[in-house]
Amino acid sequence: MSDEAKKSDKATLRIWRGNAEGGEFKEYEVGTYPGMVVLDAIHDVQAEHAPDLAVRWNCKAGRCGSCSAEINGKPRLLCMTRMSHFEPGQPITVTPMKTFPIVKDLVTDVSHNFRVAKRIPPFKPRPRDADGHWRMQQIDIDRIQEFRKCIECFLCQDVCHVLRDHDKHDSFAGPRFMIHLATLDMHPLDTVDRRPMMKEELGIGYCNITRCCTEVCPEHITITDNGIIPLKERVADDFFDPVRWLMRKISPPANKKSLPVLPDPIKATTKTKKKQDAEA
Amino acid sequence: MANKAVHLPVLSGPGQTLRKDAWWVGPAVTFTILTSFIVYATFRAFENAHFSYGEYLSPFYSPLVETKTMGIPFLTPAMLILPFPAGFRFTCYYYRKAYYRSFAMSPPACAVGGIRQGQYNGERKLMIFQNLHRFALYAALLFLVFLWHDFYKGLWFGGHLGVRGGTVMLFLNCTFLSLYTFSCHSFRHLVGGGLDSYSTAPLGQLRHKVWSWVSRININHMAFAWISLFGVALTDLYIRALSTGAITDIRLF
Numbered sequence: 001m002s003d004e005a006k007k008s009d010k011a012t013l014r015i016w017r018g019n020a021e022g023g024e025f026k027e028y029e030v031g032t033y034p035g036m037v038v039l040d041a042i043h044d045v046q047a048e049h050a051p052d053l054a055v056r057w058n059c060k061a062g063r064c065g066s067c068s069a070e071i072n073g074k075p076r077l078l079c080m081t082r083m084s085h086f087e088p089g090q091p092i093t094v095t096p097m098k099t100f101p102i103v104k105d106l107v108t109d110v111s112h113n114f115r116v117a118k119r120i121p122p123f124k125p126r127p128r129d130a131d132g133h134w135r136m137q138q139i140d141i142d143r144i145q146e147f148r149k150c151i152e153c154f155l156c157q158d159v160c161h162v163l164r165d166h167d168k169h170d171s172f173a174g175p176r177f178m179i180h181l182a183t184l185d186m187h188p189l190d191t192v193d194r195r196p197m198m199k200e201e202l203g204i205g206y207c208n209i210t211r212c213c214t215e216v217c218p219e220h221i222t223i224t225d226n227g228i229i230p231l232k233e234r235v236a237d238d239f240f241d242p243v244r245w246l247m248r249k250i251s252p253p254a255n256k257k258s259l260p261v262l263p264d265p266i267k268a269t270t271k272t273k274k275k276q277d278a279e280a
Numbered sequence: 281m282a283n284k285a286v287h288l289p290v291l292s293g294p295g296q297t298l299r300k301d302a303w304w305v306g307p308a309v310t311f312t313i314l315t316s317f318i319v320y321a322t323f324r325a326f327e328n329a330h331f332s333y334g335e336y337l338s339p340f341y342s343p344l345v346e347t348k349t350m351g352i353p354f355l356t357p358a359m360l361i362l363p364f365p366a367g368f369r370f371t372c373y374y375y376r377k378a379y380y381r382s383f384a385m386s387p388p389a390c391a392v393g394g395i396r397q398g399q400y401n402g403e404r405k406l407m408i409f410q411n412l413h414r415f416a417l418y419a420a421l422l423f424l425v426f427l428w429h430d431f432y433k434g435l436w437f438g439g440h441l442g443v444r445g446g447t448v449m450l451f452l453n454c455t456f457l458s459l460y461t462f463s464c465h466s467f468r469h470l471v472g473g474g475l476d477s478y479s480t481a482p483l484g485q486l487r488h489k490v491w492s493w494v495s496r497i498n499i500n501h502m503a504f505a506w507i508s509l510f511g512v513a514l515t516d517l518y519i520r521a522l523s524t525g526a527i528t529d530i531r532l533f
Contacts, residue, residue: 070298070391072300072301074391075391090300093298095298139478139485140478140479161386161394164391165387165393165400166399185476190476203402205408206400206401208376208377208386208403209373209376210381212391225465225499229373230465230469233466233473235411236412236413240408240411241412
């Protein structure tokens with residue numbers, strides 16, 4: 001099939017162009033062909049109209065989670081959204097993720113997520129069995145394997161209204177890290193009690209179960225029902241259920257122990273800066 | 281056509297979005313249905329009449345508590361009953377999504393601006409009681425016993441065993457309420473979700489099986505929430521219609 005035959009139909013893309021200081025939408029017309037995805041169209045715009053258009057992408061197969069953006073207002077992966085999904089003749093609006101600071105055009109600064117990840121104490125298994133092995137059964141880890149499908153596209157973080165509308169970046173970890181915490185808290189070998197941290201510093205109470213994170217997840221992880229709600233119930237066990245609280249006081253769990261919570265790097269930096277300013 | 285500048289839209293603020301679909305339909309339908317149910321249930325709670333017919337008892341008035349002797353004006357048996365199922369539904373992990381979106385508009389839909397931006401506390405302050413959903417579950421489990429007992433009584437109409445329209449209504453109501461209750465997220469946690477190691481916990485294998493079963497029906501918790509809500513209202517309406525003489529009960533066998 002020749003290039004001309006392949007690109008028999010046209011589509012209009014309204015793409016956000018700008019940086020942290022401001023920007024505007026610009027429209028570009030590209031040819032379409034069967035199987036084309038929005039990332040292909042963006043690449044055609046780069047090739048034919050705007051070589052300086054910034055877009056982050058890598059695998060083009062829905063595995064790396066790099067090309068997250070908002071298409072017609074919905075958080076999606078550019079590489080997994082087919083052009084045929086949209087009504088012909090209607091412009092397709094492509095914007096960067098709203099929750100994160102814009103770097104340029106469709107590229108946002110998602111480093112906040114990596115700072116949150118650093119705040120969560122890592123997996124710390126119990127000592128090995130006498131023969132030098134750790135043992136666990138498949139039924140013990142079935143649940144958490146679902147969470148390991150996460151590709152860290154941060155679309156769930158983008159759509160979460162706690163971060164998106166209310167800007168609680170410092171006090172709420174967000175859905176991606178709630179399922180990371182669920183992975184750790186449900187792990188049969190782990191020994192760290194992160195529940196006080198979940199309640200206070202990572203702000204699980206901010207989640208009001210509106211399930212948008214689950215709706216946008218390209219890996220179809222049931223983030224809310226299988227991750228966040230079980231964590232909320234576990235936090236309720238420890239902090240809101242007087243019966244369970246009493247049981248814990250009488251008979252503390254044998255295989256869990258608290259570790260000191262790591263300082264929030266954002267708050268720590270701010271404090272250091274304030275101290276330095278005061279000294280100056 | 282290239283490089284045509286388009287006006288920059290406002291993306292923050294209530295209802296602001298670039299979505300092109302009818303995102304408002306879901307919250308609007310939810311708002312209408314829940315408001316209608318609340319109005320109807322409030323009317324029935326104050327009506328204090330036509331809640332029984334023969335052996336049938338409306339789910340709004342079950343278990344029937346005598347309130348006339350309490351000496352409190354306007355107090356009806358339903359007012360003592362309804363706070364428990366209402367508490368179960370209000371703190372339910374599905375209904376929270378439904379009314380946070382449709383009533384609180386926090387947010388009204390995904391990627392649509394919500395209200396009170398920047399003044400949000402989630403379930404940490406005013407709504408912190410949502411963490412007590414399990415206690416509402418315990419009450420709901422007890423109410424299931426009363427409602428299944430009402431169904432059993434409904435089988436014996438006039439001292440004879442039989443199945444009538446009302447019996448079927450009571451059966452369906454109990455069935456869907458049971459499915460709604462047993463698919464509850466707190467119940468899922470209670471039966472086994474709270475365990476980390478099924479293979480080593482006491483009764484771990486059994487609890488894993490029960491948890492797996494509850495997890496399967498938990499997927500449809502939303503459907504059971506709606507069907508059981510309609511079921512309660514329709515069962516009450518049927519018994520009220522029988523009691524007022526608007527319809528006659530159908531005898532099936």
